[in-house]
Amino acid sequence: MSDILEVRNNLPRINHLSRGLRKWETVWAVISIQGHPLTTHSYQVVKEGRSWFPSDEQQWESLEAGHLIAIILDSHRKNPLFYAPVENPKHILDIGTGRGSWAVSDTADLFPETIVRGVDLFPPPGDWFPPNCIMEVDDILQEWTWRDPFDLIHLRHMLGSFTPDEWDIVYKHCYDNLKPGSWIEHLEMDPRISCSDNSLPPNAYTPNFSERVLDAAENWNHPLDTVRTMRSGLEKAGFVDIHEKSYRCPIGPWARDATLKEAGRLHYHHWATGMEGWAMFILTKWGLPKPWTKEEVQVLVAKARKELKDPHLHMFQHTRRVWARKPTVEEMSGIHVKQEEDGIALIKREEVR
Secondary structure (H helix, E strand, O other): OHHHHHHHHHOOOOOOOOOOOEEOOOOOOOOOOOOOOOOOOOOOOOOOOOOOOOOOHHHHHHHHHHHHHHHHHOOOOOOOOOOOOOOOOOEEEEEOOOOOHHHHHHHHHHOOOOEEEEEEOOOOOOOEEOOOEEEEEOOOOOOOOOOOOEEEEEEEOOOOOOOHHHHHHHHHHHHHOEEEEEEEEEEEEOOOOEEOOOOOOOOOHHHHHHHHHHHHHHHOOOOOOHHHHHHHHHHHHOOEEEEEEEEEEEOOOOOOOHHHHHHHHHHHHHHHHHHHHHHHHHHHHHOOOOOOOHHHHHHHHHHHHHHHOOOOOOEEEEEEEEEEEOOOHHHHHHHHHHHHHHHHHHHHHHHHO
């Protein structure tokens, strides 16, 4: 964890926190939250079996590394937190907030006059948060009860959180709860391991690890291909003005570029601390051809971890950021008029026949 804290401390402050902190406010969806019985990892969720990500110290460390990777990859920007052209936001929502780093450590700091809400199936580990940041435990598949529409909704590292049909519900909820003309932004990594040279042998353990987890997620009907489907999902929900940015993030400090080298060092920590927790639930529940044993998972994880340390293996993951806008009132009026005109034209063609 010390390496991650060192990177966090060496990053330039987006905006100095000079405000007081208060006890975090949370909305509990349930009273009893129990750990998953299969392993030493704690899978704390509102609904049993909903989350395949643990909520323990190892996972918090992995999530913090993942947050810092995203910051470093866009460290050349004045605002590395999001690309959506949001100005003077009043309300921001971070879905799948996890540790709360994006919402608490940076976004609430950058926008001190904005109410920033973070929501997840389990509470974050901290006790004290900025006065403009609210952490909530809730299931976003249910009806949303927030009264104020949002200027920005942010999602990140949500692979495997939902079935395809549930993703449609999530994007529809986002659309319905944004102000007209406001933005949604979604960042995901492709879990498939890539290599741009011949350094990775065909029998490498890390790509095998990824493929086994991908197969299990598909078997569970929680596919991990969100990086490839989120744009079409946003289009289906009605969003317009869709933009994309793609990254290649190395795993390990093998890249020559200084920024990518630092991102790669963090990406190694992201994998090393997170991979057992990622695999344990999904492989022991949904692994193919039959559910794995805990020991089988640990053996594969140990081999992949050892491989990740090899600086001669030039592995990386494709990452994609997509941001899109809810139509303005005027645009929505035009869409409705166009739909009505298309309907009338269709009726007339049917009459001619």
